[in-house]
Amino acid sequence: MSLAAPVCPRGLCSRVVAILLLASLAQADTLRIASGEKDPYIGPHLTDGGYVQALIEHVLTDAGYDVELAFFPWERARVLAEKGDFDAIVSPVNARVDPSPFISTDGFPGEKLGLLKRKAYDFSLPATPTQLLADDAEKLLGALAGLRLGLVRGADALPFLDQATELSRQYVVTYEQGMKMLASERIDLLLIDKYTAADIMTDSLPHLIGQLEFVDPPLLERDFHLAVRTRRADAELLVERFNHHLRQAVQDGTLATLMASHGFGSKPAMNNAVHRLTIGTVDNPDMEIMRELSAEFEAEHPNIELDWQVLDENILRRRLMSDLAISDGQYDIMTIGTLEAPLWAERGWLVPIDADRLPAGYDRDDLIPTVREGLSFESRLYALPFYAESTMTYYRTDLFEQAGLTMPMSPTYDQIQRFAAELHRPEDGVYGICLRGKPAWGENMAFISILVNAHGGRWFDMEWEPQIYSPEWHRALNRYKTLMTEYGPPAPEQQGYTELLEHFSQGRCALWIDATVAAGTLFNPSRSRVAGTTGIASSPTAVTNRGANWLWSWALAVPESSAQQDAALSFIAWATSRDYIQRVGERKGWLSVPPGTRLSTYELADYRAAAPFSQFVLQAIQSADISENTLQPTPYVGIQFVRIPEFPAIGTNVGRHMARIITGDASVAEALQASQSLTAHIMWQAGYR
Template sequence: MARNCPRALTVASLALMSGLIPAGAARADATLTVATVNNGDMVVMQKLSSEFEKQHPDIHLRWVVLEENVLRQRVTTDIATKAGQFDIVTVGNYEVPIWAKQGWLAPMEDLPASYDTADLLKPVRDALTYQDKLYALPFYAESAMTYYRTDLFDKAGLKMPDHPTYTQIREFADKLTDKTHQTYGMCLRGKPGWGENMAYVTSLVDTFGGQWFDMGWHAKLDTPEWHKAITYYSDILKQDGPPGATSNGFNENLALFAGGHCAMWIDATVASGMLYDKKQSQVSDKVGFAPMPVGDYAGGPTWLWSWNLGIPASSKQKPAAESFVAWATSKDYIKLVADKNGWVAVPPGTRQSTYDQPEYKKVAPFAGFVVNAINSANPTGSTKEPRPYLGAQFVAIPEFQGIGTQVGQTVAATLTGQMAVDAALKAAQSATDRAVKQAGYQK
């Protein structure tokens, strides 16, 4: 009996292993794998997707939901190696033109007339178009705006202008800061990263008349414009900002503002729904909205971000994938969310028809600001001097993730006092110049 043990074990382990080979590789029906970020609106989409499966009994969905940075790495590996693990991916408007150019995304070619692409907000639609073809469809979009506490403004006898300037904002911040009561005049992103502090800083530099590169792709960071912008940023956060600002990203600032610690906060429009939600915010009845402040140079590029659904060129089930993408970004889907979760929960920023809904305007008083901010968003707008790249809060080249994060760390060092603005910009200038030189942009 005991003598047979080794053989029995081998047989058992073989049986175990063969049983573990997954089924589902070959099926007559289409099974789509959807990779998405886990932001609130996507979670709603995942929950409501059973409606789509009901309408399309031959299409099954499998979900891969990941945090943004993990998802980006995961999807990029898969798409760059053409492994075809995903049929639908969630991509930002930063990636769409870059990936379209690489041939990594399939164009959206057979959209039904009822999809009404003309209804998509123009800046959003333009950001997803490459050589006259749409390469992804927008799920939700955002620009940036100023949030402020109406009660604190009233108490201090201040009034937020309809179009604030950065000079005014600085005065307000100084007056509203009350560190003994943990109220800080201004909260801003300080956490280093191309999509964190540099998204805000880049848009600040835009309106102070600065830019990343000149037409010959030479870095333009060690300039008076950048100097002024970074000095402003570093001063306002050091004097009127919360302690430890370098660890604050979007979420941390959202928590600070929702907890009543910020008098003002400039960030993505998507925060408006969260700040207005009583379950998430202690200040839901005291939030005021204003456009993004302007600096010395008005009319430059302005913040636009959208999360979109695209189909990798390596997907083997493109028609089925396209029908899901069209469903999830359609008017009907927005209506479905409104029916199930209320109008305040619909994915914002993609369609004019959403903003024409009286019900939406009623429950979302910030809707007007958001649609104005997105409609006037101009990521391709001209900087003070001509520039060779596109994007408002980022530079639309693949190398920007690396460059932006490195410069982001240098900028964060000015907040902690590890570096003076001068030294930081000199370091950032040489690092950026080296990176684009190595990548072969400079001729």
Template sequence: MYSRNALRAATALTLIAVGAAQAEEITIATVNNGDMIRMQGLTDDFTAKTGHEVEWVTLEENVLRQRVTQDIATKGGQFDIMTIGMYETPIWARQGWLVPLDDLPADYDIDDILPAMRDGLSVDGTLYAAPFYGESSMIMYRTDLFEEAGIEMPDAPTWDFVADAARKITDRDNEIYGICLRGKAGWGENMAFLTTMANSFGARWFDEDWTPQFDQPEWKEAITFYLDLMEDAGPPGASTNGFNENLSLFQQGKCGMWIDATVAASFVTNPDDSSVADSVGFALAPDTGLGKRANWLWAWALAIPAGTQKEEAAKDFINWATSKDYLALVAEKEGWANVPPGTRTSLYENPNYADIPFAQMTLESIRAANPNEPTVEPVPYVGIQFVAIPEFAGIGTQAGQEFSAALAGQQTAEEALEKAQALTADEMEAAGY
């Protein structure tokens, strides 16, 4: 018969043994941007709380998309958690490739997630990926350069204003370029930007009969405007610049304006990383007066591939990494300006966050994006900077290669549009549209 102390000791040993048996090492595929790298640096907090270890596979955006798509489609089983977005989540969920996140604990407070983010990562009301951060796109600009040139940035500028200002503040002798825009090929790189830009010019990927529209004048106007602007006011080698490359240029003080993800705001205003941190302003993405701005809607989110052997540990990580407590942890360690933005209503109601200079513009940009009505003319698809069909990843990347080649001076705008039209028509016909 056990004594009371012996029973306590035996119970404690049993709990330790159970805990040890439940501890797992999970493998997470993620993108090489600042918020995800910051998360990796805080992972010890997760391990201390759960006992689970984490192995990170950190990849450039285009490579990440290829790796996780191939792995999940072939049931490769390399990853227990994948970093994916609003494009992949509903498509993969309908294929049965993702684990539903319908049993997260009550204190996770799923209703606190911003409706735009929750809806974009759900199918039939069930969440299949939890947003680590949410974003739209906006203009980040050098207030000092605008002051020197005697220009005042409106809160809601037009493309004509942006182009005129970019040309005025360009100073190639001092390596200051009026505007930095994505040129690196990829459906989530240059085509994310160019599709939103085209939307604002009245263009669309397809008409209501799924006929490609690259042969229409709106696309020609948008692409010609982009190429002329980049030739006059863009940096050299722009055809190889994506998000990370333009971020680096802006932080070095070489970009007068940058139109890109709202999530970049914390990186361009961080004095530890940015030489222009105290001279950055923000404005809505531009328009042409047709009622649509050149801003997108996106969330980088964490999802669990069906078939993982470590589902519970993976859910524990998602609960930790996308929770209110994680936002508070980042605020404690890095300051409120560096908290992952765009996911939770409570963040924008928090008085500690209200004074962050880009907080309100980020929220306004997210609210201005409507994936159900992304274009001036009606379309048969959902998605702002992408078309939510399985074929889009392929055709978007191929079209992006044509426009990147035009930016590099290897072909004209007309040639790029003609090729984009032909390849898109061929792929859509083959797919049965």
């Protein structure tokens, strides 16, 4: 029996066969992509490589490809792709890529290019739409005539700006250099992407936060592309498939979700009849419960709608800081902590929360004093605590019993290291100890700071001289390296609070030193496999107990930039009230109650019965002293942080060097020396020395 040949329009059959053949081949095809780094869109130090990498991998995976993406300097990436070492290159808006060897996909969101200026500098653009450059470039050039415009050399800015004779152009090597020149009044305007500017201030130039702003409206939005080598036999079909699945990602909301998860959400349009509040918060279990129960708040307040941006902790901190850095005004409610609240209040960035702006019966005096004071500036409250925490040691009582070990109530790090060595059984899926290794000031540096404190170290001496390259830091980091690399889980540099909570709750850790807030999960049989075999002890000490356990509060605050302050205050009062705690206990169980904020919580019989750790946690929070924070005197307040505006930049950069220790990319001495130097430089720029 034979099959007749199909009848079809000219050329269509061959096209269908080609597509089907490509689809079958693509199942086993690995697409190798080269890329440079462009903060905050794509880069190896960003979560998931940044939104651009996450999107490319999603689209190509849907198209049937495996993806390998490697980072190089932009020019090196282009050369490698042209030579054939890679199949494609991420084509950024600022890279001079010769189009002839490549065929480009459709674009996906990239830069928001604008003119950055000093806040005190009086300049505005003509009232024109975003298409100003395409429709009326002469009008723009007229507005810029005689001004000193900063441009980064080789950044493929805008050709007509490079060529216009009436402009006074000042070329710089880097955007950071341009921002320094702008701040020192050596130029009047700088052409730069708004998120790039915000992240540079957050990471490298924190002393400029609040001093610069963008001229409205933005000049131009420019897309990223994937550029595929034309010499690849299936280049056209690959681009076609990419475009098809990119359109699907747009239509089904995946693109918007990926962008929002990296902090690139858009603020909802204003509506006079309805207050739409944008909330930036962290993705942990307590905040997820708040989000779920907030439907009840919306039912009680039909004129208020909530737009949630639930982000990874590192992304949240970066986006909140960058929002303030350029006065972007994206958020009505911010989830901030004990570091930020007083600092931001001092600079006038937060709405004060006086008693007359809270509902009757809120009872601010019920807030635990150490927590309330940590969120105040000059005795005024600027954020309401959602939950608060200190640190303690969690351990597996069953494993200790089997090994004949006894955990003291106040262990030392020498004891912890001995326990970790004896209980490390990776062949059985149990690691001796779990500690934070993910680089960020609120992740690995939170733990490293209390470890250093316990070993007698400090961040700065009384003259603000960094003390990182010191015997105390060396001893602490040598111990950290041993614990992480010899007795911890694989890929320690990827382990943050969320990952370690999962590890311990599923029985994969014998020991864990971390936040007291985790107890609500670990003791909950519906969420933890070790609920009945989890023990608790104090945070370990070494040569001192000063600063050996931190104090932190995740709190809700309203930025001054919000146009809906009263509605925002009504929500944060609802979410931090006694009634909310009662609501969580009744709806979700008493172990899910947000801990550490109210004295009355620890008087509730239902909570005390469900949470055997409650009094231990209360004592840890009440005893944490952010002023008596180290063995040696310091000029700063804070235990696991230094309460100065520059610390997030310092902590995050030092955190990256500490991660290099546990990946084997740097010795302890090398990482500490590099950290000492960069910290000294940031402090010098900020005028401390």
